[in-house]
Amino acid sequence: MNRPDIALIGDIRDYSASEIREKAGLSSTDEIDVIVGGPPCQAFSSAGKRQGFNDERGNVFLTFIDLIIELKPRFAVIENVRGLLSAPLKHRPHEMRGKNFPPLSQDEQRGGALLFIAQRLREAGYSISFNLYNAANFGAPQQRERVVIACSRDGEKLPYLTPTHSEKGLYGLPTWKSLREALQGLPEDGHHFVKFPEKRLKYYKLLKPGQYWRDLPEELHQEALGASYHAGGGKTGFYRRLAWDKPAPTLVTHPAMPATDLAHPEEDRPLSIEEYKRIQEFPDDWIIAGTLLDQYRQVGNAVPCSLGRAIARMLLSHLKGEQPLNYPDFPYSRYHKTDDVNWMKEMGCFEESSVKQLSLNLV
Known part of the structure; x- marks a missing residue:
């Protein structure tokens, strides 16, 4: 209603990669700069049953990943709930756990869903960078914590988002918007x-x-x-x-x-x-x-505009070859070790990051 010319189609599972290109007015050889999406998050929310990829909505997530791999955009951005960091690939009900049941399989371990997604994208040549971000740190008048996964087709790891605000004016940034x-x-x-x-x-x-x-x-x-x-x-x-x-x-x-x-x-x-x-x-x-x-x-269900803007700024700065700012130990959210490097380390699959970010030791 606000943008009547936008190519709005319908359920992502009903369209092939070639049909999506067609609806977007792109030929089979046109380069796609970026695909951005927030696949339904209820399947991974800790407030729900956490059926993950067994949930119909979780399958939308897998369809989204498959389409990224097939459409081959230069960049892909995926937004989701904090629960994605701990969601298993397969969920076992709590009443079926414990000493009277077999131990959890690898697929049932916490974090399995995100590991699976990362593996699929890496196998397709994409780099993976993610963190848990509080939208208030980017100027939104809302404490909304969401995982943002940023991927690059050339394999070069994308930087984390640059905060514009902080709760207590850390690094001289403006305080959160009320x-x-x-x-x-x-x-x-x-x-x-x-x-x-x-x-x-x-x-x-x-x-x-x-x-x-x-x-x-x-x-x-x-x-x-x-x-x-x-x-x-x-x-x-x-x-x-x-x-x-x-x-x-x-x-x-x-x-x-x-x-x-x-x-x-x-x-x-x-x-x-x-x-x-x-x-x-x-x-x-x-x-x-x-x-x-x-x-x-x-x-x-929307993403606050300020968080979307921070994602766009990160991609544009990367395209221009600008060195990203990194505020050391900045509290992006209420939680620690939610960035891809520390998270992978905790999952037992750490790989040395080649990315170098500029650290500003500001008082």
């Missing part, structure tokens, strides 16, 4: 949003910006959470009001699901689709098609 900055200038009326059930609204009315269920009076904790009160984990998404002075948490596909609430800092409602668009950095006039729930799902 929700307040993201929503600045957005009209107060004309918002479209789903509603919280009335029985949950009474608890929201007791919470201030940045608070969640633990900030309710203690005698209301069990009543508010119900059966979830006895579940494990921090349950930080229950009755969560966003803070004005921090980036938003990861936008999900529905802002009013009990375990992943995304409530407005002050108003008694979830985030509106207009606020979703601001947080994912879509233009205000960008049209999102479908029902309200369709719109939430599409925007919630």
Whole structure:
């Protein structure tokens, strides 16, 4: 609706490499510069059953890899959830593990899915570079952590993305963009949003910006959470009001699901689709098609524009032969050793990287 001339086709599994070339207006000999995609991630999400490549959506991932290999672009970029770093190639249910069952096979070991993908691409001549990135470090008003895999057909390892922001101004970079900055200038009326059930609204009315269920009076904790009160984990998404002075948490596909609430800092409602668009950095006039729930799902599944921009800048700098900046020990995410070199080392398949990055020892 926003770019009517774009060659939008349909399910990737229904089209051959030659048909994709045709739809894109390319001949069989035209060079493809880059293929970028985020194959469905639910198959690898630690929040789901983690069926990996056994899941129908996981097979879309394999189709995507096959098409990269067949179409032979100069570069390929793949975006996915953090769970891809630990997802096995084959998932064994937890109730079928332990001393009464055979040990996990190599295919069932953590990290097997990503190892398989890396092996397929390397066999086709592509280099592999990946890391887990928090979009807030690139200027997005959202703490969204995603794996970005960058591949080059010439076998030369691509550099990591260059941060433009940091949580505490590390290396003199600007601090993270806050929700307040993201929503600045957005009209107060004309918002479209789903509603919280009335029985949950009474608890929201007791919470201030940045608070969640633990900030309710203690005698209301069990009543508010119900059966979830006895579940494990921090349950930080229950009755969560966003803070004005921090980036938003990861936008999900529905802002009013009990375990992943995304409530407005002050108003008694979830985030509106207009606020979703601001947080994912879509233009205000960008049209999102479908029902309200369709719109939430599409925007919630998107990549923040700032992270996309950082990927594009990395590729353009590489094409120009520019030496990339590397801030030593920069905390790209909450987790350590999520870059390809350290991750491969932990998987027991480390190979010396030939890439050299410029280190700036800034105070």
